[in-house]
Amino acid sequence: MKSISLFAAMVLVAVASSCKQSDFSKSEEAVSTTEESVSAEPAPTAKPVQGRKFVRTADMRFKVKDVAKSTFEVEKSVNRFGGFVVETNLQSNENGTETAKLSQDSIVETKRFTVTNDMIIRVPNARLDSLLTTVQSQVGYLNHRVIKAEDVQLKMLANQMAQQRQQKYNARMENGIDSKGRKLKDVVDAEDRLTTKNEEADSAKIQNLDLEDKVAYSTVSLQLYQNETVLREVLANPESLTYKTSFGTQVTDSLLFGWNILQGLITFFLRFWTIWLIGLLVFFILTRRTKKIALK
Template structure:
């Protein structure tokens, strides 16, 4: 009997020790979980926050980069050169034009009693303009006058380009509206707006083409001048030549005056008739 009680007492003690150990293990696990929880929170809090994703709206509102426009410089010039022989000088000019890839846009020749003039309008690539002017200054003749000018049209070109781009955008919007227009009135109004925009776009495109042409090809107005030598024994203008010139000019003036009087012959015929009628009227008035 004693042995049975001892056996039961041992069993109860072992159960108590197990339960105590289980409680202790559970408590340690709870404590560990309590201690580890703040660390997890700290780790999450200290983790870097990723940047927000850009939405389509943000991309749409971001400014777009515009292409930069190179500077637009228009160079023009005027030169007057005195030469000894017009034909020889013209041959030299043609050789200079070929070497600088230039061409003659307009040519005009004048031959008077005192001089010969050959006026040329030359178009030359912008990069060869200075070389062309220097060639004319050095090897053709004596430069009487030279005027070179540069005009910066970058601001105008940029302004026209921006307006042109906006007009094209509006044109596409009007075309979309035309496809969905329901009434005849709306269709006519939209078509009128489209027509006006197309005209404005044509004008802007023409202006840009004109500026590009003037920028890419510079213009030089070249005048070749030759003074004629007076025919005289001394090759100088002396008293005899001046006396003959004065007689010639006097005779020409007299002929011009005489021809001018003759051109007034209708008035010369009317004056006697008017005088005759006036005297006849006065005589009748006195008789009365």
């Protein structure tokens, strides 16, 4: 009986230990699964603080492998999070150009340039952290990352109170103008004061609308750049493109030039044909007289 009870106890201990090991392995699998799901999810969205309204801004400057590709990835993330791109300025800044002769008719041009992009993004305030986490995946080297949050709750309340005061004042002024205004000068002065107060009320309303927009959508400024890029191209040598006239063409041009000179001389002398005719007549007369004298 003792041996049977000892054997049963050993069996119970073995079963209990195996159950504990299975539970431990399951717990490890659950922990690893939870860690993977947490790492795969984006950063948690910002929750509004009770009684607070924040204007949140972010400014980042960082280096990437390819500015154009990173820009496209950032723009896709902005669209995914319900934001929009206010400005993007993607450009290549030339640092210098060098040329070297490769052969008689070709050269090698080496151009060094740096690609940069300055972006301004608006994204819903609650998705700002998620966007920054996504942008972080493009960062090769981070120069700076500045995030600011300005509480504008009191400023918005002050604007609302100013609007209410202006509305009450305007109501009293309009009532006074309608009921007591008699003289033209008094009416004009009252109307001018009322217009000024209306402008102040409109300004406070516009300021509140602007603050509400900034509270709803955070502004993100991004400056992307990459390492200097070197571009080499084989181009035609401009010096070898100089055209020389052939010998046959030069001979033809010379003959034509001489013929043009001869034509010019002939036409020049033909202009004085009357002089030549008178000279011939004089020569003919003088020759005949000379012969007559010789015969006598």
